[in-house]
Amino acid sequence: MNKKPTAKEIMWGEIKVDIYTGPKCDQHKPYWNVYYEDDKEDDNSKDDLVLSIETLPPGTKVVVSVPICPKCDQEQETCNCGFDWKEWIEGEYG
Numbered sequence: 001m002n003k004k005p006t007a008k009e010i011m012w013g014e015i016k017v018d019i020y021t022g023p024k025c026d027q028h029k030p031y032w033n034v035y036y037e038d039d040k041e042d043d044n045s046k047d048d049l050v051l052s053i054e055t056l057p058p059g060t061k062v063v064v065s066v067p068i069c070p071k072c073d074q075e076q077e078t079c080n081c082g083f084d085w086k087e088w089i090e091g092e093y094g
Contacts, residue, residue, distance in 0.1 A: 007061065010037040013049055017093040028089060 013034040021029040032049050035042040051062060067088075068074065072081035079085070 005059065007059075011035070016044075017089050019090050019094050028086075 011034065013032055015030050016033045018029045018031060021027045029046070031044055031046045033042055033044050034049065051060075066075050069076070069079040069081060069083045071083045072079055074081070076085050
């Protein structure tokens with residue numbers, strides 16, 4: 001019986017937010033916070049996250065998770081229930 005390869009997570013990324021940008025330190029600027037397996041420190045970047053076909057093997061899978069509103073179970077872009085996303089972002093990343 002032939003066994004199939006299993007998967008192993010090797011990289012984790014999250015879009016975090018610098019909530020103290022702009023002339024009055026009241027604007028939000030997102031950035032990537034990425035951690036690679038076996039690295040001692042994470043990496044912050046305001047550039048796009050690039051997953052290169054040249055450096056990843058065939059069979060690599062990517063999963064993207066977005067926050068869901070605790071009041072209406074909708075994504076931020078479609079949520080219109082009045083949940084204060086700005087307050088949540090500042091509490092999460094402040």
